Amino acid sequence: MLETLPKGKAGEAALPATAPRMTPAGAGPRALAPEHVHQNLDRSLRASVARLTGGISTHAFLDAWTDWTFHMARSPGRQLELLERAQQNLLKLMAHGGGPASDPGSDPGPGADADVAAEIAAPFTPKAYDHRFDDPGWQRPPFWLWQQSFLAVQDWWDHATDQLRGLQPKDADRARFMARQALDTVSPSNFPALNPEIIGTTLASGGRNLADGAVHFAEDMLKTLAQVHDPAPPGYEVGKDLACTPGTVVFRNALFELIQYAPQTGAVRAEPVLIVPAWIMKYYILDLSPQNSMVRHLVGQGFTVFMISWCNPTPAQAELSLEDYRASGVMAALDRVGALMPGRRVHAVGYCLGGTMLAITAATMARDGDDRLASITLLAAQVDFAEAGELLLFVDESQVAFLEDMMWDRGYLDRPQMARTFSAIRSEDLIWSRAVRRYFLGQEDLPTDMGVWVADTTRMPAQMHSEYLRGLLLQNRLTAGRFAVEGRVIALKDISAPLFVVATETDHIAPWRSVYKTQLFTDCDLTFVLTSGGHNSGIVNKPGDPRSRYLWSHRPPGALYVGPDDWVATATSAQGSWWPAWADWLAGRSSAALTAPPPVAAEAAFLGAAPGTYVFQT
Template identity: 50%
Template structure:
C-alpha cells in the first residue's frame, strides 16, 4: 500500500495548460485535473450529493433533528457525571490508540478524552438520523465526518496532547526539531533507507527469460536437486512492484518456495508511463498472464502450472482461469489466490466512492496525466485508516520526533507504481462498480465467462485485518464455484498477513477445505474453524505437494526463443 508521505499535492504533475482551439470537454478535463490536486482524487459532486441527500432528509424530519439537540445536552450531563465520579468512563474502541498513553488518563486530559469520545458518539448519532437517506450516501457522509473528526482530534494539537507536552519538557523542545527533520526527510522521498531491489531486496537468484512491453518474466534458479514438475507462476498486483513476495531473504515467499522444491516463475510488471495510457485491462491478461504461460510451456514442456495471484493480480488470475476453462485450455494444475476478490459488492470502504460520477472525474484526471500516480493511489488507501496511518503517524514522527527505522516492507511500500489511465478506469468500472465478474457479465474476446467453469482445486487466502480486500469479500468465491476450495484465514493485514513466513512470531491462521457447493456463511465458517499457530505458508506448501507429481530434474533456465536476458530482478522493477 503506497505511503502518503509523498504528498499528492506536491508530487502531482500540473495539468496541461489550455491551448487555443481546445474543446469544452478538454477544458473541463483540465479543470478536473486541477481540482484533483486539492480533493485527493475525490469528485466534489459525489460528496456534495451525499450531503445534499442527508441534509434534505434532516430538514424534512424536524422532530428527529430537534431530538439531536436534546441528545447533545445529555452527553454534556454525562460528561459532568463522569467528572464527578458518578458514572464510569467511556472506553475507546479497541482499534483507537490515540489515548492509550498513561498521560491521557491524568487530569485534566482524562476529561478531554471523555469529551472527545462522547462528542464523536453524538456525531455518529447525527449521521445515522434521519431515516430514508440513500445507504451509500449515508456511508459517504459517515466516512467524511469520521475523516473530519480524526483531523480535529486534540491528539493532533501539540498544546492539547500530554505526550507531546511531556516530550517537549523532557527534551527542551528537541522533539520539534527532530520532527522537522523527519518531515524534510519524508518529503525528500528517501524513506527507503538502505533497502533497494537487486541489492538486499528481490535477490533470489534467477533470470529474466521473457520481456514484452508490459512484463518481464523471471525464472528462479532451483535450490534443490529435484523439483516438482509442475511450476508455480506468481501473478502479483501491478499497483505496486512485484517484490512484496521477494523481500529480504528471510521473509521472501519466492525464495522459500524455491527451497521447498518448486520451479517458480514471477511476473514483474512494467511501471507505466504516459505512452501506455491506452493499455487495457485485457492487455494485462493477454500480454501478461497468457504470455507468461506461453513462455512457461516452452521452458517446462507439457507440465501444468500452479497459477498463483496476489491482490488485483489474483483477480486477474481468476479471470484468466475462467477464460481458459471456457476455451478448453487445460494448462493449469491449480489456482491459488491471496487477498483477491472476485465479488465486489462488499469490497470495504474503498468502494464508497466508486460511483459513475467519481469514475467520470477520475477518468478526466488520468486522461490528462496518462496514468494514475502512486501518490494518488496512496491517498485513497490512507483515507481508509486515516486515524492510524495519517494522524497518529504524523504525531509520532512530527510532534514527538520519533524516528522509524526503515525495514524491507516499509521500503517496498514507498516504491510505488503508476496505473495506465484506460486500465485503471476499466477495472474500477467493470469490477467495483458493475461487479461484472461475479454476475457473469464480464466478457473476454466478446464472450462472457463464468467463475463456475473453474473446476481446478483452489487455495484461497484472506487476512483478518484487511481493509483493501476484506476477508468476507474474498470468501465469497465459495458462492461461485463448486470446485474443491481450501480457505485460509491468516492473522495480519493485506500485506503483513501475506508476508507471514514460518517462524514469524505471533502468527496464526484458520484452514478448512470444502468440496462442492458451500453452505456456511463467513461468520459460521469462522465459528466452526479453530485457529492454528504458525504460518499458513506451510499449509499451502503441503496443499501444492498433494497436487504435484513426483519430483524430477529441474527444467533448463530458459529455452529457444526464451533465452535468459539478464539476472533477476530484471529492469522493469528498477523503473521509477
C-alpha cells in the first residue's frame, strides 16, 4: 500500500503497512460504502472534466449564481438600491470626469504632492493589494477616467453580491468572487491601448517590449503544456544558496527525512526545537537565504534545531493519510529526537498545515498522558476552519467530490491545481499584474529566494487531501469535538503545554481572525502575536527590517476569552521582527543551564548532509 525505502540502511525506517486512521476525519459512511463498478465510468468522466477546468467544479459555481439570481429576482427593494448605487457612481464619475485636476476642491496648492491630490480627487480607489494602477500615468486623462470607470463597476458588483436576506452566505461570497474574476479580465490595465505604462514603454523601446513579451508568452505556454519547471537561477541553488544551513540527515523513512542542524554556539539550550513544516510546499521556506533563515536564527541563539523534510508523494503513495503524517511523520520525528537527546522535552513548532497537524498531535499526546512537549509554537496555522477565508469558496460537497475523482484518477493532487487556487484568491496581483509586466512590458521575473521556493511546488496524496478537505475544511471536525485519532475523540483544551501563536495581518490563506480562534478552543498559557506581512512574508520576518511591527499579548491559563476586535485595541505594540521575542519566549521555557551540543548520530554518515534528498524530489 505504501511506498517504502530499501531496508537495512542505518537510520532508515519504513512506514507501517497498516497505520491506524483518524476515522471520523475522513470520508463519511456513504463514501465508505462499496460502489458499483459502473460508477468508475462516472468518476473517470468527472476526472477528465476536472483536468479541463483546473479542478474547479462548474456545478458549484452555477449553483451559487442560481441562488443569487433567484433571491435577487424576488427583492425589488434591493434592485432599487442597486439602481441608486449605479446612479450615484455615475454622478461621481461625471463630477470628476476630466481627471484629478478638474476638481477644484482637490487642488492642495503649489508644490503639494501629486499623489495626494489624486487621492483626494479619486471617488474610487483600488483595494490595498491591487497594484494594477500604481503607475503615475493612470492619474492623467483619459486613463484616469478608464481606471475610475472600472473601479466604479467593481464597486457596484461588490455591493450587488453583498449579503441578501435568504441567500446562502457562501453563495454570496462565491458570486462576488466570480464577478471579481470576470471583471479582472476586462480591466483597462490588461489592454495595451488603454494602459499608459504599456504605451509609454512601447514608445520608448520602439516596440521591443511587445516582442520580448511574445517570447515570454510562448515560453510560458510551452512550459505549462509540458509541465516542466525552470532550474533555479544562478545564486538561488537549493543546498548551496537556499536551504544551506549546515546540518545532517539523522533519520529517513518513506514519508520524511529528519535534519539535525549543526550548532553555532559553544553551548546550547538543553531542550531541542523540532519544526514541522507544511507538506504543501518544500520545508526550506524556514531556511531560505542565510540572512532570512529562521533555522539559522534559532541555532545562532543556542538552540538545537531539527527539521522535518517531507517527501514529494508519487502515485504509489496515494493512500498516505492524515494519520500517516501524524504517526509516521510527527510522532516518528519526535521519537527520533528523543532517542538522540534522551530525557529532554521538546519545543515543537508547526507552520501552516504542519501547525494544524502539530495541534492534532499535541491534543492526542495530552489525551494519552504524553508530556514530552516543552512548548508549542503555531505559525499561521488554523485549528478552526469556519472563517478560513476565500479558500472556503473552493470547498463544498460538489467541489470536494470533483477533486476526489481527479485524485482518484491520478493518485494525488497535482501542483498546478494548488498554485492556481492560491493565485486566484489574489488574481489582481498574482495573475494579471504579473501578466502585464511579463507579456506587455517585456520584463523578466526578478528572481528572489521566496519566488524560487514558491515555484518549487509539491503534490498532495489523494487520501490525505480528501481527509483534509472533508474532515477539517468542509466539516470543521477538530473544534466541533468530532475529530478522532485511533478511534477516540481529541480536544484542544486538553493541551497544557504553553502556546506561542503567530498570525499575519494580510494572510489570505490563514486569515488572522481564524488563527486567533486558537484562543477560543484552548485554556493553557498562550502568547498571541499578530505581525505585519502575509502568509509567508510575515513568518519569514528577519530582524532588522524597519517595516516590521507586531502586536502581542499574553493570556494566562484559565483567563476569559477576549474577541479579536477588543484584543487589537488592548494588545501591546512593538516595532521590528517578532523572532527575537519568540527566541526569548523559548529560552524562558527552557532549562536555565546550558549544555554541550549533542553529537550527531554515527549512522547519519549513511544518510548524508543537509538538505538531504527529499527536497530535490520533483
